[in-house]
Amino acid sequence: MKTILVLAWDAEDTASFDTAAALAQRFGAHVVGLGPPSYRAVSVAWTDVGMGAPFDTPLADDEEERKRMAGLQAAFQRVMAAANIPAGDGSGTGVSQTWMELQNAVPMAIGTIGRVADMMVVPQPGPLPRMPESLFEGALFDSGRPVLVVPSGRHAAVGKKVVVAWNGSTETARALSMAMPLIKAAEAIEVISIEGAMVQGPTGAELATAMRRHGLPVTARHCESGGKSTGQAMVDQATKFGADLIIKGAYTQSRLRQMIFGGLTRHLILSSPIPVMFAH
Numbered sequence: 001m002k003t004i005l006v007l008a009w010d011a012e013d014t015a016s017f018d019t020a021a022a023l024a025q026r027f028g029a030h031v032v033g034l035g036p037p038s039y040r041a042v043s044v045a046w047t048d049v050g051m052g053a054p055f056d057t058p059l060a061d062d063e064e065e066r067k068r069m070a071g072l073q074a075a076f077q078r079v080m081a082a083a084n085i086p087a088g089d090g091s092g093t094g095v096s097q098t099w100m101e102l103q104n105a106v107p108m109a110i111g112t113i114g115r116v117a118d119m120m121v122v123p124q125p126g127p128l129p130r131m132p133e134s135l136f137e138g139a140l141f142d143s144g145r146p147v148l149v150v151p152s153g154r155h156a157a158v159g160k161k162v163v164v165a166w167n168g169s170t171e172t173a174r175a176l177s178m179a180m181p182l183i184k185a186a187e188a189i190e191v192i193s194i195e196g197a198m199v200q201g202p203t204g205a206e207l208a209t210a211m212r213r214h215g216l217p218v219t220a221r222h223c224e225s226g227g228k229s230t231g232q233a234m235v236d237q238a239t240k241f242g243a244d245l246i247i248k249g250a251y252t253q254s255r256l257r258q259m260i261f262g263g264l265t266r267h268l269i270l271s272s273p274i275p276v277m278f279a280h
Helices: 015-027 062-082 108-114 133-143 170-178 180-184 204-212 230-241 255-261 264-271
Strands: 003-007 030-035 043-046 051-054 096-101 119-123 147-150 161-165 188-194 218-223 245-249 276-279
Touching (some): 003 015, 003 108, 030 062, 062 096, 108 133, 119 133, 133 147, 161 170, 161 230, 170 276, 180 245, 188 230, 218 230
Parallel strands (some): 030 096, 119 147, 188 218
């Protein structure tokens, strides 16, 4: 993992910057801080129905937007300085960082830029004032790269104790493959599957056996939901393990079905207190 693209939405919440800096130090990576689109231009996700729509009415004037972007850039530089990550163009072999503005305001633009990154790090989306869900979806569907969603707050260690939220799907198998740099550096890994959330495919125990062939410290558990949603059950089991990272394939069910009826992916996107790495 040598190139990390990171975006924050609010200068008061630097959790995504902090996490990207920690990962850069761990893997000797170059961090690209990306200025987000303006309130005026962004497509706001209607989280309650899971639909996106253009938001044409200005929420802030140009001067306020300039101050917002300047505040985000200053916060990025402050976090990078605290982590001893110097400015640079990424052409060297050590850690470095740079800042760039998003020239195209549509949500898909972050995914386009992210195609040359090894990972994108974004804040947890939701209704305003949180980052619009459309930006997360642009990163996920238009990049072909993994997206790490970071809830607000401090996450000192990301990737030391890893949970694989296994459901037997192609999407989660793909996420697992993309997460291998993190998984290989983990101190402990647990494959957790939830009754009722599996699709036709290998069991969690079979996955754990395959992963142990790589010399990885992997255990597996298949758990009942206990009357909770599968998303909450997964969060509870990951918390019980002491996880600081969950790995999940996104949208094994269709997006529309998850938006209407809910689902494990959607719960983890919007509500997980633990950072989650998604891939589709």
